[in-house]
Amino acid sequence: MLLYALQRTGLAILICITSMVMLFSALKLIPGDPATIMLGARASAEMKARITEELGLNDPIPVQLATFFGRILQGNLGTDMWSQRPVTQIVLDNLPYTLVLIAAGLGWAALIGIPLGCYSAIRRNSFIDKFTAVISVGTISIPSFVVAIYLILFFAIELGWLPVIGAGERGDYLDQAVHLIMPAFALGLGWVGYLSRIVRASMLEVMGENHIRTARAFGLPEYRIVKSYALRIAILPTITLLAVAIGGLLSSAVFVEAIFARPGIGKLIVDAANMRNFPVVQGGVLTTVALFALAMPISDILIAWLDPRVRATL
Amino acid sequence: MSGNVAAIRDLSIRFDTQQGPVYPLRNVDVDVPRGQIVGIVGESGSGKSTLALALMRLLPGNAVVTGGEVELLGKDLLKLPAEEMRGLRGTRLAMIFQDPMTSLNPVRSIGQQMLDIQYRSPASRAEKIAKAADALKRVGIPDAREQLKRYPAEFSGGMRQRICIAMSLLQKPELLIADEITTALDVTLEAQVLHLLRELRAELKGSILFISHNLGAVAEICDRVVVLYAGEVVEQGPVFEIFDRPQHPYTRALVECDPARIETTTRELPVIPGDVPNLRSIPRSCIFAARCAEVMEVCRRDRPPPTVIGKGHSARCHLLEGVES
Ligand SMILES: Nc1ncnc2c1ncn2[C@@H]1O[C@H](COP(=O)(O)OP(=O)(O)O)[C@@H](O)[C@H]1O
Ligand SMILES: [Mg+2]
Numbered sequence: 001m002l003l004y005a006l007q008r009t010g011l012a013i014l015i016c017i018t019s020m021v022m023l024f025s026a027l028k029l030i031p032g033d034p035a036t037i038m039l040g041a042r043a044s045a046e047m048k049a050r051i052t053e054e055l056g057l058n059d060p061i062p063v064q065l066a067t068f069f070g071r072i073l074q075g076n077l078g079t080d081m082w083s084q085r086p087v088t089q090i091v092l093d094n095l096p097y098t099l100v101l102i103a104a105g106l107g108w109a110a111l112i113g114i115p116l117g118c119y120s121a122i123r124r125n126s127f128i129d130k131f132t133a134v135i136s137v138g139t140i141s142i143p144s145f146v147v148a149i150y151l152i153l154f155f156a157i158e159l160g161w162l163p164v165i166g167a168g169e170r171g172d173y174l175d176q177a178v179h180l181i182m183p184a185f186a187l188g189l190g191w192v193g194y195l196s197r198i199v200r201a202s203m204l205e206v207m208g209e210n211h212i213r214t215a216r217a218f219g220l221p222e223y224r225i226v227k228s229y230a231l232r233i234a235i236l237p238t239i240t241l242l243a244v245a246i247g248g249l250l251s252s253a254v255f256v257e258a259i260f261a262r263p264g265i266g267k268l269i270v271d272a273a274n275m276r277n278f279p280v281v282q283g284g285v286l287t288t289v290a291l292f293a294l295a296m297p298i299s300d301i302l303i304a305w306l307d308p309r310v311r312a313t314l
Numbered sequence: 315m316s317g318n319v320a321a322i323r324d325l326s327i328r329f330d331t332q333q334g335p336v337y338p339l340r341n342v343d344v345d346v347p348r349g350q351i352v353g354i355v356g357e358s359g360s361g362k363s364t365l366a367l368a369l370m371r372l373l374p375g376n377a378v379v380t381g382g383e384v385e386l387l388g389k390d391l392l393k394l395p396a397e398e399m400r401g402l403r404g405t406r407l408a409m410i411f412q413d414p415m416t417s418l419n420p421v422r423s424i425g426q427q428m429l430d431i432q433y434r435s436p437a438s439r440a441e442k443i444a445k446a447a448d449a450l451k452r453v454g455i456p457d458a459r460e461q462l463k464r465y466p467a468e469f470s471g472g473m474r475q476r477i478c479i480a481m482s483l484l485q486k487p488e489l490l491i492a493d494e495i496t497t498a499l500d501v502t503l504e505a506q507v508l509h510l511l512r513e514l515r516a517e518l519k520g521s522i523l524f525i526s527h528n529l530g531a532v533a534e535i536c537d538r539v540v541v542l543y544a545g546e547v548v549e550q551g552p553v554f555e556i557f558d559r560p561q562h563p564y565t566r567a568l569v570e571c572d573p574a575r576i577e578t579t580t581r582e583l584p585v586i587p588g589d590v591p592n593l594r595s596i597p598r599s600c601i602f603a604a605r606c607a608e609v610m611e612v613c614r615r616d617r618p619p620p621t622v623i624g625k626g627h628s629a630r631c632h633l634l635e636g637v638e639s
Contacts, residue, residue: 210416213372217411218431218481219404228430232421308465309420 004304004314008297015293016286023282023289024068028061038081038276051081055279077283082275087283090268095287098264101256102249104180105187106242113192114238117199118231121207129200136193145255148186152259155182165261183260187252191245198241202234209233236307243299247292318385319489319521320346320369325382327364327373336593338364339545342382343620345538346489351515351522353532353553355568356542359590362525363412365542366491369523370409371399387488404431408487412494412525414475418466424450424477425462431481449480454506471498479507483514490514491523496531504528508535529569533557538626541565544591546601547620551627562629563606600632608633 035048056064077087120129155161169175207230215225254266265284272280304310322344329336338361346352354362367373384391387406411417428446450458453476475498496504512535514520526532540550549562560566567586588605600613612632621634
C-alpha cells in the first residue's frame with residue numbers, strides 16, 4: 001500500500017517536471033526578444049537590459065533550465081515584475097480562494113448529484129429519473145460562464161439578492177459565504193447532471209451483480225443493500241472521475257473568477273497574461289498543474305483504500 | 315398444512331429477451347417434504363437455478379411466472395407481499411448460490427457480511443461475531459476469527475463457497491436451497507460439506523433442495539430425486555427407485571451409463587448423444603423425443619403426461635402408459 005502510494009506520487013512529480021520543462025520551453029519558443037515582448041516595443045534599452053539580466057536570459061539555455069528548476073525546488077517561483085513581490089507569495093494568497101470555490105462547486109454538485117443518481121437507478125423510469133435525464137443534458141452542455149452571466153443578471157441585477165463582485169470581506173465568513181453562492185453554483189451546475197448520470201449508470205450495473213442477489217436472499221432491507229452493498233461500489237468510478245474533473249474545474253474557474261471579479265488562481269493568470277507578467281503566469285500555471293497532478297494519486301490511493309479488490313492486487 | 319415445506323404445482327416460467335421469449339420451466343411439479351433432502355439433477359441449462367430462484371422469488375427482472383402455484387412454508391408464495399417474502403428470506407428460507415466467486419460483496423469483509431445477515435437477532439455484537447466464527451469453523455475454515463477481517467478477494471473459490479455455506483448455516487433455515495454448491499470444492503471438502511448438510515437436516519429438521527451435477531453426491535444424501543430435462547420434470551421419485559429402477563429413458567441414460575463412474579469419479583453428468591432442445595420454441599411432442607433411443611410414433615405427436623409408477627414415483631413417458639398401478 002505504501003509502495004503503491006509512493007509510486008503514484010512519484011508519477012505525479014514526473015508529470016510536474018514534464019510540465020515545467022514544457023512551460024519553460026514555451027516561453028523560449030515565443031518568437032522575438034522576451035524582454036521586448038514583456039515591456040513592449042517602446043521600452044528603453046537599459047530597462048530591457050535590466051529585465052534580461054534579472055531573468056537570466058543571457059545565460060546558456062541549460063543553465064537557465066537548471067536555475068529554473070533549482071528555484072522552483074526551493075519554492076521560489078520568481079518575482080512579480082511590477083510589484084516586485086515574490087510570485088510564491090502572490091500564488092499562495094490567491095490559491096485558497098480557488099480551492100474554496102472548487103470545493104464548494106464540486107461539493108454541492110456531489111451532494112445533489114450522487115443521491116439523485118442513486119435514486120434514478122433504483123426508481124428507474126420514474127419521474128425524477130426522466131426529469132434529471134433531460135435536465136442533465138441541458139446543464140452539462142451549458143458552459144459555466146454562461147450560467148454565471150445569467151445568475152448575475154437575475155439574482156444580482158434584477159433581484160438584487162446576491163453580491164456580484166469579489167469574495168467578500170476578509171475575516172467575515174458569512175459575507176464570504178454569500179459571495180461564494182453564485183460562483184459555486186455556476187461552477188457546479190454542469191457537474192450535478194454529470195455526476196448523477198455516472199452514478200446512475202454504475203449503480204444500475206452494481207445492482208445487477210450476484211452479490212446483491214445474495215444480500216437479498218438473506219432478507220437484508222433494501223435501503224441497507226443500496227447504501228452498504230451497492231453504493232460503496234458504485235461510487236468508486238466517481239472518485240476517479242472527480243480527480244479528472246479537477247482539471248476541467250480549474251479551467252472553468254478561470255472564467256468564473258474573471259466574471260465575478262473574484263480573487264483566485266484563474267483570475268491571477270488571466271490578469272498577469274494581459275499584462276505580460278510572465279513570472280506570475282508561470283507560477284500560476286505551475287501551481288495549477290501541480291494541483292491537477294496531485295489529484296490523480298490522491299484518488300488512486302483513495303480507491304485502493306476503499307476497494308479491497310484493488311488492494312488485493314497491490 | 316401438508317407435510318411439505320414446499321409444494322410446486324404446474325409451475326411455468328418465461329424469460330422475455332430481445333430475441334423473443336424463452337421457456338425455461340414448463341408445468342413443473344415438485345414437492346419438498348419436511349425434513350428431507352430433495353435432489354434436482356439435470357444438464358446445464360435445464361432450469362435448475364431458475365427453479366431455485368423462483369422459490370426464493372429472486373428471479374431476474376425479465377422473468378414472468380406464466381402459470382402454476384407454489385406453497386412455501388405454508389404460504390402462497392406467488393401472492394405473498396414483498397415485505398413478508400423478505401421476512402422469510404434469511405430466517406426460514408436460505409439459499410447458497412452457484413457461483414461463489416461473485417456471490418459475496420467485494421467491498422465488505424466476511425465478518426461485516428456475516429454480521430449484516432444477523433441484523434434481526436437481538437444478540438450482542440460479540441455474540442454475533444462468535445457465532446460467525448463458529449459457523450466458519452464448522453465448514454472447515456481454520457483461524458476463523460482472523461478470517462472474519464478479510465475480504466472475499468483474499469479467498470479462493472472453494473473457500474468462498476464454504477463461507478457462503480457458513481452464512482446460510484447461521485440462519486438454521488427450514489428450507490435450504492443449495493445450488494451446485496460442491497462444484498467448486500475438491501473431493502474431501504465435498505464429503506465434508508455433504509456431511510454438514512446431513513447434520514443440518516438431522517439437527518434442525520430442515521429440508522434441503524440439493525441441486526447438483528454430481529449423481530454420486532445425490533445418491534449419497536438425497537431422499538428424493540427430481541430429474542429435470544430442458545425445463546420439464548421427466549421423472550421424480552425416492553432416491554433408491556430412481557437409481558435402481560429408473561423408468562424414463564433419459565434417467566436410464568443418466569444412471570445406467572456406468573455405475574462405477576457415477577459413484578466415484580464423475581463430477582459431471584454423462585453425455586447423451588444429440589442436442590438439447592431449443593427453449594425458444596417448445597415442440598408439442600415429448601421433449602426428449604429427439605434424443606430418445608426408444609422413440610415411438612406417438613412420442614413425436616403428443617407430450618406425455620406424468621404417469622405414476624409407484625408411491626411418489628412418476629415419469630413423463632409414453633412407454634409407461636398402461637402400466638399404471
Ligand atoms: N435472465 C435470463 N434471460 C433469458 N434467459 C435466461 C435467463 N436466465 C437463464 N436463462 C436461460 O434459461 C435456461 C435455464 O437456465 P438455468 O436455470 O440457469 O439452468 P441450470 O441452472 O440448470 O444450468 C437456460 O437456457 C438459460 O440460458
Ligand atoms: Mg444453474
